Amino acid sequence: MQAEIIxxxxxxxxxxxxxxxxxxxxxxxADNGINLFQKTTVGDNRERIIGALNDALDRSDVILxxxxxxxxxxxxxxxxxxxxxxxxxxxxxxxxxxIEMMFARYKIKLTENNKKQAMVxxxxxxxxxxxxxxxxxxxxxxRGTIFCMPGVPRELKPMLxxxxxxYIRDTYSIREVIHYRTLKVAGDxxxxxxxxxxxxxxxxxxxxxxxxxxxxxxxxxxxxKARSKxxxxxxxDSVDEEVRKRLPGKVLGTDDDTIESVVNDLLxxxxxxxxxxxxxxxxxxxxxxxxxxxxxFAGGLVYPLSQLDxxxxxxxxxxxxxxxxxxxxxxCVLAVVSDPESGITWAAFKHPSGMEEWEFGRxxxxxxxxxxxxxxxLEHVRRFLVSF
Numbered sequence: 016m017q018a019e020i021i022x023x024x025x026x027x028x029x030x031x032x033x034x035x036x037x038x039x040x041x042x043x044x045a046d047n048g049i050n051l052f053q054k055t056t057v058g059d060n061r062e063r064i065i066g067a068l069n070d071a072l073d074r075s076d077v078i079l080x081x082x083x084x085x086x087x088x089x090x091x092x093x094x095x096x097x098x099x100x101x102x103x104x105x106x107x108x109x110x111x112x113x114i115e116m117m118f119a120r121y122k123i124k125l126t127e128n129n130k131k132q133a134m135v136x137x138x139x140x141x142x143x144x145x146x147x148x149x150x151x152x153x154x155x156x157x158r159g160t161i162f163c164m165p166g167v168p169r170e171l172k173p174m175l176x177x178x179x180x181x182y183i184r185d186t187y188s189i190r191e192v193i194h195y196r197t198l199k200v201a202g203d204x205x206x207x208x209x210x211x212x213x214x215x216x217x218x219x220x221x222x223x224x225x226x227x228x229x230x231x232x233x234x235x236x237x238x239x240k241a242r243s244k245x246x247x248x249x250x251x252d253s254v255d256e257e258v259r260k261r262l263p264g265k266v267l268g269t270d271d272d273t274i275e276s277v278v279n280d281l282l283x284x285x286x287x288x289x290x291x292x293x294x295x296x297x298x299x300x301x302x303x304x305x306x307x308x309x310x311x312f313a314g315g316l317v318y319p320l321s322q323l324d325x326x327x328x329x330x331x332x333x334x335x336x337x338x339x340x341x342x343x344x345x346x347c348v349l350a351v352v353s354d355p356e357s358g359i360t361w362a363a364f365k366h367p368s369g370m371e372e373w374e375f376g377r378x379x380x381x382x383x384x385x386x387x388x389x390x391x392x393l394e395h396v397r398r399f400l401v402s403f
Contacts, residue, residue, distance in 0.1 A: 016050070016075075016077060016187045017049075017050040017051070017052040017074075017075045017076060018044060018049050018051055018052065018075055018076065018183070019052050019053045019054070019055070019071040019077070019078050019079070020040055020041070020051065020054040020078075020080075020081075021056075021057060021067050021068065021080045021081075022034055022037050022055070022056045022057070022082060023058075023059065023080055023081065023082035023083040023092055023166075024056075024059060024082040024083065025058035025059045025060075025089075027082075028057075034056065035168060036081050036166065036168055036171055037054055037081075039172065040081070040175060043175055043180060044079075044180075045193045046192060046193065046194070047180050047183075047184060048184075048189050048190075048191040048193050048240060049184075049193075053075070055070075055071065059083065059089040059091065061094070061095060064083070064091065064092065064095040065095050065099055068080075068096065069099055072156075073158075075159065076187070077161075077162070077183055077187075078159060078160070078161045079175075079179070080096075080161065080164065081163075081164050081165070081171055082166035083095075083163075083166070084132065084149040084151070084152070084165050085149055086128040086129045086132055090131070092152075092163050093131075093134055093135075093136070093152065096136055096139075096161055096163060097136040097137075099161075100139075100154050100155075100156040100161065101156065102136040102137040103136070103137055104135065105135055105136075105137050106130070106133055106134055107133050107134070110132075110135065110141050111129075113150070114133060117148050118148060123148075129148070132148065135152065136152075136154045138154075139153060139154040139155075140152070140154075141153075142164075142174055142178050144170055145173075146170045146173060146174075147165055147167055147169075149165040151164045151165065151179075153179075153182075162179050164179070190242060191240050192243065192247060193238060193239070193247075194238065194241070194247035194248065194251070195236055195237060195238035195239070196236075196238075196248070196255060196270060197235065197236050197237075197270050198234070198235040198236075198237070198255065198258055198266045198268075198269055199232050199233075199235075199266065199267050199268050199269065199272060199274075200235065200262060200265050200266055200267065201232050201233075201267055201274055201393075201394040202265070202375075202390075202394040203262075204228075204233070205226060205228035205233050208235065208262065211261045211262055212258055212261055215254060215257065219254065221239055222238055222239035222250050222251050223237070223238050223239075224236070224237050225238075231387045232390065235258060235266075237258070239251050264398060264401060264402070267394060273303070274393045274394060274397065275300075275303045275304055275306075275307055275309065275393060276307055277397055278393050278397050278400065279304065279307065279309040279310060279311050281397065281400040281401065282311035283310055283311055285346075285400070286346070287311060287345075287346035287347050287366065287367070288311050288312070288345040289304075289311055289313060289347050289348065289349060290313045290314060290339050290340070290345040290349070291304070291312075291315030291316070291349055291350075292316050292318070292332075292335045292336065292348065292349070292350035292352075293315065293316070293317050293318070293350075294317070294318050294320055294351070294353055295320060295353035295360075295379075295380065295385070295388070296351055296385045296388050296389055296392075297385055298315070298317040299386060300315070300349070300351065300392065301317070303389060313343065314343065318335075323352065325352070325354050325356075328352045328353075329361045329363075331361075332350040332351070332352040332361045332362060333350075333363045333365075333370065333372065335350040335363070336349070336350045336364070336365035336370070337365065346366065346367055347364065347367070348363075348364070348365045349362065349363070349364050349392065349396060350363045350364075350365075351388065351389075351392045353388060355379055355380055359374060359375070360376070360391075361373070364395070364396055364399065366403075373392075373395045375391055375392075375395075
């Protein structure tokens with residue numbers, strides 16, 4: 016079977032709120048072995064919602080909708096589902112009584128239009144919502160099954176996980192899961208990684224390999240379908256090993272690993288504390304170490320560009336590491352000095368056995384460039400620590 020997602024709400028089309036529900040729903044479906052065919056976003060317009068539902072039913076077995084279940088005039092999801100399935104809306108007194116109890120619990124005044132939330136397509140099933148006032152909806156017809164969920168994330172998530180996913184897995188006898196592992200690479204372009212592992216993306220179906228580039232990292236996603244997570248991991252392992260063989264020493268970590276956490280662990284193994292000196296990155300490296308409460312972070316200094324003599328940035332980086340080590344005595348110091356005019360960053364890493372120096376083309380203003388410079392600088396440190 017395959018599923019589709021329809022996100023309903025003009026606010027989503029206008030970008031007034033971030034559509035976190037769709038991302039979450041996609042992840043939950045994948046984790047439960049349910050193939051997601053397409054995601055559609057549509058505004059609060061009757062004709063367009065009906066069109067989206069009809070198109071989805073032409074392609075897929077299960078349609079998962081979010082939004083449009085409230086009591087207001089623009090909440091029209093129920094009416095659209097009723098028309099598409101050919102089942103008129105009917106008032107369910109028991110459902111309205113549940114809504115009354117929920118309003119009383121929250122000490123909210125009930126209005127006449129709340130009765131709209133007790134309307135159900137004939138033969139449909141209400142999905143109780145203990146976390147809010149808008150019940151969900153299950154409507155079946157000979158073309159497929161439509162689930163409707165409220166748009167509030169704290170209401171949608173438990174409804175999806177506790178009610179809808181078990182129903183789908185049981186109804187369609189789904190016994191498999193889709194599990195994935197993400198390998199992270201920094202300091203190499205997407206094109207260079209594609210050159211090394213491109214055939215793994217075209218030649219494999221299970222596990223399937225894909226590459227996702229971002230400003231600071233390239234993520235290699237290996238996904239497998241199997242009867243259990245453990246079985247999927249075994250399928251993934253062989254491709255994981257092949258990727259690492261083709262990208263020797265370049266995979267910095269997997270899944271939730273961050274470059275700063277990996278570097279901190281490597282420093283911990285060597286019992287080295289690290290001091291940081293930054294200029295154009297504006298303390299981004301220190302901020303990332305502080306955010307994970309890095310055990311090896313000894314503190315840092317941030318210099319405005321106006322206070323630095325950039326006539327010889329390379330020499331300046333080396334000089335600053337020496338000054339910091341004399342004053343604060345950590346085991347190692349990383350200085351990252353960027354020149355936005357030349358577009359070059361110089362990094363000097365002073366450690367108990369000597370000095371490492373790197374030059375790379377990451378020197379620009381703005382948060383995105385600060386993150387990129389931070390990641391590349393720390394990746395140089397990581398590769399040195401791994402090989403030292």
